[in-house]
Amino acid sequence: MILSVASPASAVPPPPRRATLDEVARSAGVSRSTASRALSGGVASAAAVDAVRRATERLGFVPNRAARGLARQRTDAIALVIPETPSFIFYDPFLAIVTSTVSAACWKAGLQPMMVLMDPDDPVHTIERFLHLGNVDGMIVTSFHHNRPVEDLLKTASLPAVFIGRPPSGSGFPYVDVANRAGARSATEHLLGRGRRHIACLSGSFDMAAAVDRRDGFWDAHRSAGVEPGPCLEGAFTARSGLILARRLLAEHPETDAIFAQSDALAAGAIQALTAAGRLVPDDLAVVGFDDFSTATEVFPNLTTVAQPVTELAQAAADLMIGHLETGQWGDWPQILPTELVVRQSA
Amino acid sequence: MILSVASPASAVPPPPRRATLDEVARSAGVSRSTASRALSGGVASAAAVDAVRRATERLGFVPNRAARGLARQRTDAIALVIPETPSFIFYDPFLAIVTSTVSAACWKAGLQPMMVLMDPDDPVHTIERFLHLGNVDGMIVTSFHHNRPVEDLLKTASLPAVFIGRPPSGSGFPYVDVANRAGARSATEHLLGRGRRHIACLSGSFDMAAAVDRRDGFWDAHRSAGVEPGPCLEGAFTARSGLILARRLLAEHPETDAIFAQSDALAAGAIQALTAAGRLVPDDLAVVGFDDFSTATEVFPNLTTVAQPVTELAQAAADLMIGHLETGQWGDWPQILPTELVVRQSA
DNA sequence: GTTTCGGCTGGAAGCGCTTCCAGTGGCTCA
DNA sequence: TGAGCCACTGGAAGCGCTTCCAGCCGAAAC
Numbered sequence A, B: 001m002i003l004s005v006a007s008p009a010s011a012v013p014p015p016p017r018r019a020t021l022d023e024v025a026r027s028a029g030v031s032r033s034t035a036s037r038a039l040s041g042g043v044a045s046a047a048a049v050d051a052v053r054r055a056t057e058r059l060g061f062v063p064n065r066a067a068r069g070l071a072r073q074r075t076d077a078i079a080l081v082i083p084e085t086p087s088f089i090f091y092d093p094f095l096a097i098v099t100s101t102v103s104a105a106c107w108k109a110g111l112q113p114m115m116v117l118m119d120p121d122d123p124v125h126t127i128e129r130f131l132h133l134g135n136v137d138g139m140i141v142t143s144f145h146h147n148r149p150v151e152d153l154l155k156t157a158s159l160p161a162v163f164i165g166r167p168p169s170g171s172g173f174p175y176v177d178v179a180n181r182a183g184a185r186s187a188t189e190h191l192l193g194r195g196r197r198h199i200a201c202l203s204g205s206f207d208m209a210a211a212v213d214r215r216d217g218f219w220d221a222h223r224s225a226g227v228e229p230g231p232c233l234e235g236a237f238t239a240r241s242g243l244i245l246a247r248r249l250l251a252e253h254p255e256t257d258a259i260f261a262q263s264d265a266l267a268a269g270a271i272q273a274l275t276a277a278g279r280l281v282p283d284d285l286a287v288v289g290f291d292d293f294s295t296a297t298e299v300f301p302n303l304t305t306v307a308q309p310v311t312e313l314a315q316a317a318a319d320l321m322i323g324h325l326e327t328g329q330w331g332d333w334p335q336i337l338p339t340e341l342v343v344r345q346s347a
Numbered sequence C: 001g002t003t004t005c006g007g008c009t010g011g012a013a014g015c016g017c018t019t020c021c022a023g024t025g026g027c028t029c030a
Numbered sequence D: 001t002g003a004g005c006c007a008c009t010g011g012a013a014g015c016g017c018t019t020c021c022a023g024c025c026g027a028a029a030c
Helices: A021-028 A032-040 A046-059 A064-071 A093-108 A123-130 A147-157 A180-193 A209-225 A239-251 A264-276 A311-329 B020-027 B032-040 B047-057 B065-072 B093-108 B124-130 B149-157 B180-193 B207-226 B239-252 B266-278 B312-325
Strands: A075-083 A114-115 A138-143 A161-164 A175-178 A200-202 A230-233 A258-261 A287-290 A303-309 A336-337 A340-342 B076-082 B112-116 B138-142 B161-162 B174-176 B200-205 B232-234 B258-261 B285-291 B304-307 B333-335 B339-344
Touching: A021 A032, A021 A046, A032 B180, A064 B065, A075 A093, A075 B076, A093 A114, A093 A138, A093 A311, A138 A311, A138 B312, A161 A311, A175 A180, A175 A230, A175 A311, A180 A200, A180 A209, A180 A287, A180 A303, A180 A340, A200 A209, A200 A239, A209 A230, A230 A239, A230 A340, A239 A258, A264 A287, A287 B161, A287 B200, A311 A336, A311 B266, B020 B032, B020 B047, B032 B076, B076 B093, B093 B112, B093 B138, B093 B312, B138 B312, B161 B312, B174 B180, B180 B200, B180 B207, B180 B258, B180 B285, B180 B339, B200 B207, B200 B239, B200 B266, B207 B232, B232 B239, B239 B258, B239 B266, B258 B266, B266 B285, B312 B333
Parallel strands: A075 A114, A075 A138, A138 A161, A161 A175, A175 A336, A200 A230, A200 A258, A258 A287, A287 A303, B076 B112, B076 B138, B138 B161, B161 B174, B174 B333, B200 B232, B200 B258, B258 B285, B285 B304
Antiparallel strands: A303 A340, B304 B339
């Protein structure tokens, strides 16, 4: 398998020893305690702080994380738990935004974010091992599918946790979410308002709360309008699923004149199927999506969709976690962020 | 911004204190030293090992990572450095494979992988801060663009490092790579073999070694065949770039009868542009890609492409790093893995 | 001039683990 | 029977940091 292995003997020097607080203190002419206080904002005279600061720079001192963690009984790291297999994660814009937002928030707060994924070969165990290892102070969980073992695991990990997206069962974890139900309702009302009367719903998997909530919103709108809701087909939040479900829909429910797709990807897949079947969007069938990610304006016709504030959502989760770490108290939750219908061409 | 903040008073109990080695030792009726040895495979009688194992289970003991790290002077964590902004990373199949492979390899070796991305607002500093914090034993760097500050940074971090993909300048870092040049050559030879004489190359950015090497392979094939190479257009390794470059190509070099695209994404984008322009693939223009990711069989016509063994590549990098951590020595490098031309419909 | 106070300080005791070192006891071998 | 080994063990000394606790000093209060 290996083609070439020419071997220029190791060129990389062994890492030089790092300076310790002791050395900094000595170099600054103060005690270790004072140096420590000066660095971490405890009581210390201006002169001491200054001397320590200078010594720190002179020696290139960087505090040892393990030692600090040991002494303070905290790791200053938090886990971003995404119980999905890596291959999936890398195609989901939602997770991309969540990851980068949470990471940025952590860095700003002096915390180290760590991504915890699931090893497909050994799903529960990798997470368990990580969380129980006591190397994080808390966790932010997202993209959570209803899954007893994992949920139990998170509970027994006895770590503070925040969920992004309502946990499926009433597990008592603090969480933030968007107004899925209201958003779905407004999307459906938009379709009803345009005179559509045979509206189908393409849904993500019902093991996720978002899918359930959006379906309920879809039903709410129908109930209020006194219109019989069309079929609700369950799949996944992906384009591929949209394609498949839309094909099935055309075959089984030819009277359908509108689709509420629970994600932009589902909508995009559906539009692909509709177009392939010679149906015009929005004339023959109107389509509304959910997300307002970049896909929404990359497909033709551009998607009418329910915009959800993912950045704010992730930020809220991070704030909740960070606040708890700092104060020991949970801030207000659940925080439910509003969605907004963005009308474009597809409906 | 926040819609609802009903607040069920904090329901999450404070984490219970964890058992320590001392307690395990006492419970097992041995000394702490013996317990430590029993757990980490040092010399210890079978009876002692067994007693400690049982006590460990009874007490739910999990070793404290910080304490262990402090005592052993190592963190048992390694950084996967991807100097890209998060938004980019999440759409790259190469990185998806690398990430999951490296993670799995680390877990297997008892190491904690940590993803280090670039904060777009503060590119160098986030990495610097992380690496200098001394919380990893080594790093695996990939998707590296030529970038002096970052390269210097990696050097001064004085951590053992392995690159996936040849570092642009001869920086002396151990690395693994695929045979980019040979792969590109074989792709080009395939096109020449089919009688194409006006072959263009759509390239990724030349600040990455892969783009340079693949271009060189493209030229190699032409030189050997005594054929004048067509233009080489530089962009990025993305579908969008493929679309744009192919349009330009059609306008500026209408005689072109084949395209060697340096990635599947580039090829897919190019095919989209060609199809839109009414050109038939492969009849009017043949297209060869590079990667053999899932895109290759998702576009129409299916891509003839150069398959690269990304999983093996990532595994090799992880092995190199892990080996160094265990032995203090670098294994053979560079390891250059072979590519293979997969012939499908597009050429 | 003495007491009181408050701001700073250094010493020392850990945090939970690893590992060196000097045993201890049971064996084998002469 | 005693010397010599060997396998195993516990004590103790750290790893580098934080933090409690006295103690010191000068300034304010009496």
